[in-house]
Amino acid sequence: MPLTSLILDGFKSFADKTEIQFTNGITGIVGPNGSGKSNITEAIRWVMGEGSAKSLRGRSMKDVIFAGSEFRKPLNRAEVTMVFDNRQRELDLPADRVTIARRILQSGDNEYLINGKQVRLRDVRALFMDSGLSQNSLAIISQGRVDQILNSQPKERRGIIEEAAGVLHFKQQKQQAQAQLETTNDNLIRINDLVKELE
Numbered sequence: 001m002p003l004t005s006l007i008l009d010g011f012k013s014f015a016d017k018t019e020i021q022f023t024n025g026i027t028g029i030v031g032p033n034g035s036g037k038s039n040i041t042e043a044i045r046w047v048m049g050e051g052s053a054k055s056l057r058g059r060s061m062k063d064v065i066f067a068g069s070e071f072r073k074p075l076n077r078a079e080v081t082m083v084f085d086n087r088q089r090e091l092d093l094p095a096d097r098v099t100i101a102r103r104i105l106q107s108g109d110n111e112y113l114i115n116g117k118q119v120r121l122r123d124v125r126a127l128f129m130d131s132g133l134s135q136n137s138l139a140i141i142s143q144g145r146v147d148q149i150l151n152s153q154p155k156e157r158r159g160i161i162e163e164a165a166g167v168l169h170f171k172q173q174k175q176q177a178q179a180q181l182e183t184t185n186d187n188l189i190r191i192n193d194l195v196k197e198l199e
C-alpha cells in the first residue's frame, strides 16, 4: 500500500501548505537539526489517530498547530493528509487513490476525513488495523525506539515480534470474543435462575 504523498498544512513547523511526494524506492529526508524531520513522522502518526500529545512532544493536542515565529503569526488550524495508492486494494475501499486527513481547530476539535468524507476516528483506526498498519506499528520507528527494543524484557520483545507478525490484531479479537462469551455465560446463568424460580 504505497504512501504516495503527505500534505502538511499548518502542522508544527509547516506553516505553509507543503507536499512531500514519495516515489518508488527509498526516500531520505535530510536537514539541519530542528528543521522539522521528526515533525514529518509525527504528522503521519497524528493522521493515523495518535491521541497522546506527549508522544508528539506537546502538552496539549493543540500544540501541533503552527504556533508562530519571529516573522509569522500563529495559525488557528492544522491539517495533514496522507495519500495512498490503493490500486492493489490493500485498504478496504473501492478507490484507486485514498486520502486520509485529520484536522484540528484552535477549539481543540478534531475532524477525520476519508476521501473527503467526514468519518469517526474509529473508522480511520479500523481501516489501518485491517491493513496491518497502525500509529504504533513497527512501520514507524522513532528516535530512541531502537534502544528501547534492544533493552526490552523478553515479554515485551515477544509483544513486538507478535505485532510485526500481525498476531496482535487476532489476539485483540480473541480477547473481545472471550469477554463476550463471559457476558453470555452470565446471562445464561441468570436466565436459568429465572426459569427455576418459575418452575
Ligand code: ATP
Binding pocket: 011, 012, 013, 014, 031, 032, 033, 034, 035, 036, 037, 038, 039, 040, 063, 064, 065, 066, 067, 068
Ligand atoms: P533533529 O535533527 O534535531 O532531530 P528535526 O529536523 O527532527 O531535528 P523536529 O524536531 O522535527 O526537527 O522539529 C523541531 C522544530 O519544530 C523546532 O524548531 C520547533 O520550534 C518546531 N515546532 C514544533 N512545534 C511547533 C509549532 N507548534 N509551531 C511552530 N514550530 C514548531
